[in-house]
Amino acid sequence: MQVAFQGWRAVTGAFVLAVFAWGIGFYGPGIYIATLAESRGWPVGLLSAAITWHFLVSAALVAQLPDWHRRLGIAAVTRLGLLASAAGLLTWGFCHVPALAFAAASLTGVGWALTSGAAINAMLSPWFDRQRPKALAMAYNGASVGGILMTPLWAWLIAGWGFGTATAIVAALLLAVVWPLAGGVLARSPAAYGQHADGLAAPPATAEPRPARDRRTLLRDPLFRGLSVAFAIGLFAQMGLVTHLVSLLLPALGVRGAGLAMAMVTVFALLGRTLTGWVLPDGPRRRWAACATFLVQMAGSLALACAGESALLLLLGCALFGLGVGNLLSLPPLIAQAEFPAAEVGRVVALLQAINQAFYALAPGAFGLFREVAGTEAALGVTLVLQALAAGLVLRR
Template sequence: MQASFQGWRVVAGAFLLAVFAWGIGFYGPGIFIATLAENRGWRLGLLSAAVTWHFLVAAALVAGLPDWHRRWGIAAVTRAGALASAAGLLGWGFGHLPALLFAAATLTGMGWALTSGAAINAMLSPWFERRRPAALAMAFNGASAGGILMVPLWAWLIAGFGFGTATAVVAALLLAVVWPLAGRVLARVPAEYGQQPDGRVGAAPPAPPAAPARSRGALLRDPLFRALSLAFALGLFAQMGLVTHLISLLVPALGPRGAGLAMALVTVFALLGRTVTGWVLPAGRRRRWAAAATFAVQMAGSLALVSAGGSVPLLLAGCALFGLGVGNLLSLPPLIVQAEFPSAEVGRVVALMQAINQALYAFAPAAFGLLREAAGAEAALWVTLALQGVAGVLVLRRRG
């Protein structure tokens, strides 16, 4: 008797991994900055530099992820990422010298590289072809859940037990969940169950000889890769800059509690937008049009924010529209790559794109902060809108 299709079990495992990966590697640094600035009086500039270093370390490492998966296997690499994140958390929590933050940020950056977007794509690729948009959308919804679940958990632990204990508890939870998950679920492939991608039955047809995957240098010279990578790098730069500063932009009109609820609205609409797109996304090159539509929706959100003038309905509408695109900018790049690049290159292309994106958006919070100081919040929002527009045009180009 044939076993039921195991691919959705892998999706569930990738979802859980994403909860921890984003709860620590993406949402965590902002919490670390606020906590250490308040409790220890450390300079915001130093703390922000450590967070930038966290993302730059990840950008430097993630391009090599496909090679490490081939050499050591997904389970071992994922476990190494969990160990690095756990050790880095302890460094953030118990390092009482500011200089030690950069050692901690190096470790959490390593963990983020080994457990985030490119890793999740690699886990699901053997299991899904036609249904990959839905599978990736469901797995990446763990990123949104990481914000919904982990941020309140961080706040509760820090308020009740202190920052050091909070990092120790989250590190222990991370290892308790991800270590067995990596070996039992995430490292499995369809052949171990006698299955094929998407749950197809019967013997798999012989695969045609595949051309060798191009080197990273060759990919960087490919106009198709450059245009696609630049589009999402600009879009994510704009997104990261706005997300980082959004609460402070909303507080004057909504108050601290209202601004927090508006950020929750962004997260909820990110989850909604990614889920709907994943289930209805067309195949092939039309995925680029879905990406262009995502940038257009985010432009509408930015326009609502810049035009609000203190209007609460417009501010909330802007948050909702902006949020609809937040999740898609994470899940659409690997889907476009799947449709347009040879299968042997997909993992390397996705990892290299993620490295470029992170290297750029690591500087977005500081760049937008400087722009706000120099020209005001309205100017920063207009720059966000312009970058989203450029990204929407670039994503439709297939020649560099």
């Protein structure tokens, strides 16, 4: 009896993983800072430094991910990431001295490295070739849903049971839901079912494979360096603005309005990523999609800079900026698929993520410092310049 194509089942599993990975490793850190600063009176600067450490640990490890997948298997590496995330959550929840925040950040940084973008790309790449844009868009939408679902869940759990119990509940949910998926769905390949990429009856014709280059050789490749610099600059600008966006919106929209505007950013990120996944062209034209993404974000940043007290312009800025948020996650692996040999794509994507995270880990502090020294308008001006620079650089092959 022929088994139905299992690739979309893998996409569903990757979507669920993304909900938890981003809810803990990307959206969670802001909650950890706010909760510990309010409940224990710890300095925000110290907690922010711990979150920067969280992203730097992840950046240092994620470049090794393809090697670990090859040696240990995707299931084992993913489960190691789940254990690290769970242990990190418990350390965040029950640490009683500020120094332990860095231990917690180290653990959640390991978990984030092993379960986020590069890991999801590695899980789905064997299943999809021509349909990879659509598959990755659907899986990465779990990141946006993680922000929509996990942030209010965190708030509800902390308000009802306290921060320590909340971290224990989320850690238990993570292990209960994703642990079986890691071995039962996410680690399976098409060969396990006698299937091929995209559900084709036979494997697609490919050119003679070239040996995969190592990381040092890739770092000397102008094609790789140009791509990594463009997205590192764009993500630096995005992360800096995202982390300060609520404070920019509060004077005009109030607490409730700012919260709704941030939800709008997340919803438009989901819409933008989904639309791009369905219409993304093949080959070099994918760089034009990336350029358009940076320009749309630039238009959103310009609307925010010019808005003043205008609620309409602020919401328009959030919508335009949000349209690009999801694409900056999904486009790098899709451009890598189009421009690098298949044997190198996993390593290229992991190395891109490592470089991007090392840059954007510094963005919140840099943006905040610039706001204090030169003012909010000047900080938004720098964001516009960075987005324009990224849009131009991504077109250079």
